[in-house]
Structure formats: structure tokens, C-alpha cells
Amino acid sequence: MFLFFKTKRAFTLLELIIVIFITLILVTGAMQLLIAGNRNINIMWEQLAAQGQANFAxxxxxxxxxxxxxxSIGSYPIEVADSYELVFFANVDSDSxxxxxxxxxxxxxxxxKQSIIxxxxxxxxxSYSIASGAVETIFDLAHNVSNFNINKPVFLYYNQFYNGSGSALTNFNISEVRMVxxxxxxxKNNNKSPVPLSVESTILIRSLHNN
Structure with a gap:
């Protein structure tokens, strides 16, 4: 009786190279998907954080x-009304x-930011002088605000004739301001997506409404 043994053919060098190449492609693709997924998650959390800060501000x-x-010393309600700064007086804690x-x-x-003196x-x-004992507290309200970098005012001002449309005041006297x-x-990074988060709100200053 004759016994026949079937030998297995080994991989050639070319076949090994092809297998390694295909494996590298698959691994690279999987890593790119993982990186893209992590990036999208990071963007989502950054957007949620920005939205929370914007709403709070x-x-x-x-x-x-x-x-x-x-x-308290009889000054007009608004002290400063600039493109990037607004200063006024308000009773924030209901005392005298x-x-x-x-x-x-x-x-x-x-x-x-916001400060309260x-x-x-x-x-x-x-007295509102810090040197005379007035106490100032400063709060950070929203980070990564790009208005100054893109030359976009933070504050716009309107008089009593503003009805929701029309231009903001320019070269104005503070006494003209009724709405802000x-x-x-x-x-966070203007070189990356998504587009900037933009929020806005217009309010009427109650004490000046009928002036």
C-alpha cells in the first residue's frame, strides 16, 4: 500500500507583502475613522459648552x-456706552x-466679562472709588469671543424710535440710548469647523423708556 502525502504550499514573499499592505490599509482606515469620531465628539462638546456660556452671558x-x-450719587443710569464696553448703575442686591x-x-x-462695584x-x-473702599467683583461670562478679531461690535445702541429694524446709533450722546x-x-479656532456660534439679544432699559 502506498501512502501519499499532500504538502502545503508556503506563502511566497510577494503574497506576504500583499497581505501586509492590505492589513495596513485596513488599520489606517480604522484609525482615521476613530480619529474623526473623536474629533466630532470633541466639536460637539465644545459647541455645547459654548452654547451654555452664551446663554448664561x-x-x-x-x-x-x-x-x-x-x-446712589445721582449719576445718569448709563456711564459708558462703547462698542466693547457698557457701564451703568443698577441695584443688583435690592439694598439701599x-x-x-x-x-x-x-x-x-x-x-x-462682568464686574460689579x-x-x-x-x-x-x-463712593464708587476702589481706593476709597468700594469692592469690585469680576466674573468671566463667556470664553473664546471672537468679536474683536472680526471687527464686530459687542454692543449696539438704539434710541426710542427703534422698532426692530433700522441702523444702530453712531456718534451719539449717551442720553439718546434707550435700547442695547x-x-x-x-x-475657539477660526481655522476649524464648525462655523462660529452667534447669539444676540436686544433689551429695553426700563428707567429710560418714557424719557
């Missing part, structure tokens, strides 16, 4: 600005003293 701006009123409130874009770090009493009179628009563009 808008709501805080609305709550404080619409209650602007004459200061009116605080000085400031919203502004810090162009050194692109953070939209609690006046001190000097010789029986309120806050507009923020938030973008």
Missing part, C-alpha cells in the same frame, strides 16, 4: 441691564445702595 446681561437706574455694573470684552484674552460710604456719602443689543460670536 445673555441672560445675565438681560437681567442686569434692563434695570439700570440713577446711581446702587451698584456700578460693567460688561465688556477683554480683548487681551477674548473673554466677555459695591459702593462704600465715605463721610456719609456713597448684545451680540457675541464664540469660536
Amino acid at each position: 445673555i441672560n445675565r446681561f438681560i437681567d442686569y441691564t434692563r434695570t439700570a437706574e440713577i446711581s 445702595l446702587i451698584e456700578k455694573v460693567k460688561f465688556w470684552l477683554d480683548t487681551s484674552d477674548n473673554i466677555f 459695591k459702593p462704600s460710604i465715605v463721610s456719609g456719602q456713597p 443689543k448684545l451680540q457675541l460670536d464664540l469660536e
Whole structure:
């Protein structure tokens, strides 16, 4: 009886190279999908964080600005009304003293901020001077605000004739202001998608409504 043994053919060098090449393609594709997925997740979380900051900044701006009123020393409700800074007086804690409130874009770090100055009493009179004992508290409201970089004002101002359409005031006197628009563009990296998150809100200053 004869026994026959069937030998197995080994892979040639060319076949091994082809297998390795195909494997590398599959691994590279899988890694690219994983990287793209992680990037999309990061973008989603960044957008959610930006949306949260924007909503917080808008709501805080609305709550404080619409209650602007004459200061504890008789100053006009609005002290500064610029493209990137708004300063006014408001009673933020319902006590007998009116605080000085400031919203502004810090162009050194692109953070939209708020400060509240609690006046001190000097010789029986309120004082907003830090040197005289007034206390200032500063809050960071929104990061990565790109308005200054794209030459877009943070604040726009309107008079009593504004009805939702028309141009903002230019070269105006502070006493003309009745409404203020806050507009923020938030973008962490302007070289990457997605497009910037833009939010805005226009409020009427109650104490100036009938003036």
C-alpha cells in the first residue's frame, strides 16, 4: 500500500507583502475613522459648552441691564456706552445702595466679562472709588469671543424710535440710548469647523423708556 502525502504550499514573499499592505490599509482606515469620531465628539462638546456660556452671558446681561437706574450719587443710569464696553448703575442686591455694573470684552484674552462695584460710604456719602473702599467683583461670562478679531461690535445702541429694524446709533450722546443689543460670536479656532456660534439679544432699559 502506498501512502501519499499532500504538502502545503508556503506563502511566497510577494503574497506576504500583499497581505501586509492590505492589513495596513485596513488599520489606517480604522484609525482615521476613530480619529474623526473623536474629533466630532470633541466639536460637539465644545459647541455645547459654548452654547451654555452664551446663554448664561445673555441672560445675565438681560437681567442686569434692563434695570439700570440713577446711581446712589445721582449719576445718569448709563456711564459708558462703547462698542466693547457698557457701564451703568443698577441695584443688583435690592439694598439701599446702587451698584456700578460693567460688561465688556477683554480683548487681551477674548473673554466677555462682568464686574460689579459695591459702593462704600465715605463721610456719609456713597463712593464708587476702589481706593476709597468700594469692592469690585469680576466674573468671566463667556470664553473664546471672537468679536474683536472680526471687527464686530459687542454692543449696539438704539434710541426710542427703534422698532426692530433700522441702523444702530453712531456718534451719539449717551442720553439718546434707550435700547442695547448684545451680540457675541464664540469660536475657539477660526481655522476649524464648525462655523462660529452667534447669539444676540436686544433689551429695553426700563428707567429710560418714557424719557
